[in-house]
Amino acid sequence: MRAGDALWAGWRGVVLQVHEARRSSNLLVHGIVQPLVVISLGLYARGNADPAYVGQVIAGATALSLWTVVLWNSGTLLLRDRMAGALATIMVRPYPLVAVLLGRTLLVALTTIVSNILVVLLIVNVRSGPPPALPGSVTMLALAALAAGSAACLGVLLSAVVVASRGAAMVIDTFIYVIFVLGGLLIPVNLLPAWARWPAELVSLHHVAVMVVDRRIEITPLLAVLALSAAYLGAGMVLMGAAMRRARREGTLDLV
């Protein structure tokens, strides 16, 4: 019954998110325009770029896009619910809040991946020259699903951080470029000073991008993605629980 409730809550979260996504320009800007610009710049830079480089640009651009949309859309989900007065209603329903949230962040990640795939297909078909070195379609779909699941877990953590910490919503955009630089998504970590290379290991999307560039699913990065995703989700649930206990104690959802 509990698992059924969680699944139902996750599904309702997806439906809720579909309605919200219709009113947001975030997907257009960061899910379509951003990867289009980043990939185009990468292609302009080298007239006859080798397929491996083009594959690396595509993997990096889509990872950047996924990170940006997850931060903006998933990271501010609960905050927007609170501002709209809907958070209390969601919290007092018998369905688990984390499941609702996971359903919503999963939809955010999936729509971003679909929009990214459309951008990549457009560029690959318009561009002349050899096709980019990307994994085969089955491996690519598996990696896309892995990225979506991991991004959904990351979204739960970000959303919990933003709703539970004072001031986080005001500085959330600061972290976009921190991960752009240190996350090992588009920028190869070997371009960074040696002392700045370790944070990329904590970013699950970095490990997904590595597998896309290597064109195969490898055991070490796969385990890293799974472990980091579980850690994001676990930390998100702990934070969410703390925020809910505090909300009950203080009698207000206005925690930030």
Next chain:
Amino acid sequence: MTSSDRGDLPFPLRIPLLATRDLVINRSGWVAAWSMPIRAIFQAAFVILAGTFYAGNAGRDYAFVGAVAFAASPWALGAVSDAMLEDRNQGTIYRLRLGRLPMLALVALRTPPYLAQGLIAMVLGALVAGPILVGGNLAQDVVQVLPILATGLLSMLCMGLAIGSTGGSPRTDILLSNLAQYLILLAAGVILPPGRLPLLDAIGQVLPLRHALAAAHSWLAGRPDWSQLGLELLVAAVWLAAAEGCLTVQALLARRYGLDDLS
């Protein structure tokens, strides 16, 4: 200084002071004070590293100049478009329109806090991100061209005013200012030298930063091309005229239909 003292100040001083106060109180100015430098430095670092990734060390050195100029964009372009947002949210646009000052002048006088933030972002990009990623010598050279790059700051500001003057919903403002920033990144020669695709090249001619960056690169190469500075100021004037045009059309519509909510 008390509010009565401030009331004695002339408009050109009083409005920027009030805008700064509004920024500190309503826009979480103190949180911005510590988060803004982080964002500016990392944004500049990203542009420099993207240039390195795309085009090696030559690309890195080229992109550094653009990184310094583009570091100002979240404030000089993105935040400026919000200069009228609060009036729109509160339904007080009509008061700006009925005031003694022309509406564009009044809104422009609210922008110095954003201009200052943009300038600080540029300096941080040059003095912090630069020495770490490209080395001290080039960073010093780029510091010297900051006055040239500041003309790009002015044109970004004018483009931000034009976007804020379109009268759309807050969501439209965010959409347009984000699209404008990506367009500048793509077509204004921020990361890569322009002129690779005719269509993008033509669009880039009317975008902020394009000519300021050309002037800065020519100065760094020892062949100063001051005509590019004139072109950058012309681009600023064009965007300012676009802002005035939008506000004039809105005033006409507001008089005709008797409402200010045109979104």
